[in-house]
Amino acid sequence: MTRATHELIDARPGLARLLDVLDGEGEEARIVGGAVRDWLVGRGARGDVDIATTATPDEVTRRAKAAGFKAIPTGIEHGTVTVIAEGLPYEVTTLRQDVETDGRRAQVAFGRDWRADAARRDFTMNALYLTRDGELIDFTGGEADARAGRVRFIGDADRRIAEDYLRILRLFRFHAGYGHGPVDPEALAAAVRGRDGLARLSRERVRAELLKLLTASRAAETLAEMDAAGLLAPVLGEPGDVATFARLAALEAALGLAPDAVRRLGALGVREEADAVALAETLRLSRAEAARLVALAGPAPTPGMCEKGQKAFLYRMGRERFTDRALIAFARSGAAVDDAGWRALIDIARDWPIPRFPLKAADFLARGLTPGPALGAAMKRAEEAWIEAGFPQRDALDPLVATVLADDR
Template sequence: MTTSIRRAPWFSETATRRVMAALEAACPSGARFVGGCVRNTLLGEPVTDIDIATQLEPDETIAALEAAGIRAIPTGYEHGTITAIANSEPFEITTLRRDVETDGRRAVVAFTKDWAEDAARRDFRMNALYADMQGDVHDPTGGGLEDLEARKIIFIGEPDMRLREDHLRNLRFFRFSAWYAGGIDPDGLAACARLKDGLQQIAAERIWKEFLRLMEAPSPYAAVEAMDGAGVLAQILPETEGIERLSGAARIEAGAGLKLSGFERFLCFLQPDRDTVKAVASRLRMSRLEQDRIVEFAKNAGKLSADLTGHDLKAVLYTMGRMTARDEIIWRWSGDQDGRWASILETAESWERPVFPVTGGDLIKQGVQPGPAMGERLRELEARWIANGFSMDGLSD
């Protein structure tokens, strides 16, 4: 495996060079790229965020950036993080740190100039790779490059210690295994099982964000199976009745050539009971859009069946809407190997949903007063229009 990132397009961009030059001017050889941008470049994966570690302390980082005409935002000042905005692009710059005290959720840190100390406080060896201004990669833990080559997710030092420092690393272990690994490290898995109760200390929204990112991996199924076996899945999603339906989702993706979203896969853990899904959405502190989506999924459960065809199918699809219909089809198909679901999904995806041609304004012109009666009249007309093949022909006003 190469030990240089200098050929990466982002590495030579003007904004990147501006930020690094500003830090270099204040502290020669005191800034290095770190984490995902280095890891993903070496793996040939897309790079979306550029993180930089520096020996400069936060005030010094701000001064260095401003001296170069670069905007500096103290986004995480207490923990040493400053966000630089260069050419409208963000760069997160963090002072080298060592943990002084941790409680499983957050850490008290002290700044350092020692790259090895900074690396030692990180989660996995492949995430503790640094690259200097020339693009040469440094591996302070001595195992990061080896792990990348073997596609293994290995904790730095003792797994139990890393997890006790931040219990969210339990989910990160499974997420990174799903995205980057060729298997599950048994020592890391055993530690996650031992310390799964620590996830109760983590804020629900952080758990949901991490879990959804896991479910968005190209193929999260092996990691989820390991998570289930370790008891971690039940810890974060006690409402699940098992992963059998998720296995059905894997079958759909492999057999039908579909690409499911992380949210569609997530729904396979649940039964479409309205009270249950509302409780899940609330507990995990989902966004309003996500809450609305999961409630619509439950509300429309059972409306579709594999034997629906023609106008009967389209009438149901119309009342559900495209996204809800897809969620329902995937959920039903994942638990039912009936091949007709493929045709139903194709119809739902390709059918152009018609627009009901009558509005409140049309009824006002006919003398109907605005209010509940108008709404009832519109719903009645729409139902008749649907039953008439989405046509007003032959319908009286």
């Protein structure tokens, strides 16, 4: 085996055995797609490893079980069996040809022609195969494209897009993650011509591709190209604020923060709560994602607030929401990345240990209150007074509580 194959196999103890099981006795099996592409561009073997094979799904299942692996028919209608080998999953898919497509899904026929299997894939860099002996098989020029950062459709771009309109978004997602320079002109022109097909896609599929795009390394530049081509608004359901998105991405990088898809989506399309609600519906976000997006629409902390006010804001909102709103407000302010006031605000969000309200119901019951609405109201007023006083320790709370209770009498 070459070093290339060893790099892919070393981190996955079961992969060599699985290839041995599938490759032989009249059948061939090769690593395909993203794992090969990522190895070529120096990204190692961090993601999933997919396998293409001439064996039918039934034969894949038989061989896997005979070897002691678990086989799950996760996409059997498209020829995919997920094999669990030594604790790790591998999608094993029989070579295919598209029989019929409608822009959303394809009917496929199984085959044994590697070149035909490559021709039905989307981009040249995704149609690369690696044998268990380390031989790179490239029918479409994908190696050169991957190394050069060219995201190029296989064959006729219009036809590839008409087969599945999600490929418009995949074009921009892969360009944002792997491309150099502008989007391939032929691919971009075909995407513009096929833009009406975006409306035919399920919102769940659009969401999945868009959230991946938003966190890619060149997301800002790519979104600007999408916007200029008139392809961003049809995806979001409204025009996007690409300038704020770009500044937020720069801030995250400068502050050492991981790219965050929901926060970036908020920068791109949320000014008011109604924007968040509409965007969550358009993209069919999860409940957690939608709630977080809505939370981005409220007032934001600013450097103009005193430190006491900033901490009160942080206590009430929690660290995640405070950080989200502060970063987006920072981006929209146009202030320099190293602005001292905004950086101090972000530091508070990161470093200040948010205290817990030190009083419990028992403390108020011991002072003569009885269970019921009045108890809850007194506790809430006491908490607000504690915040206003600057979060004093428990031993300094007696006067504060006495004042609250005196107001009740």
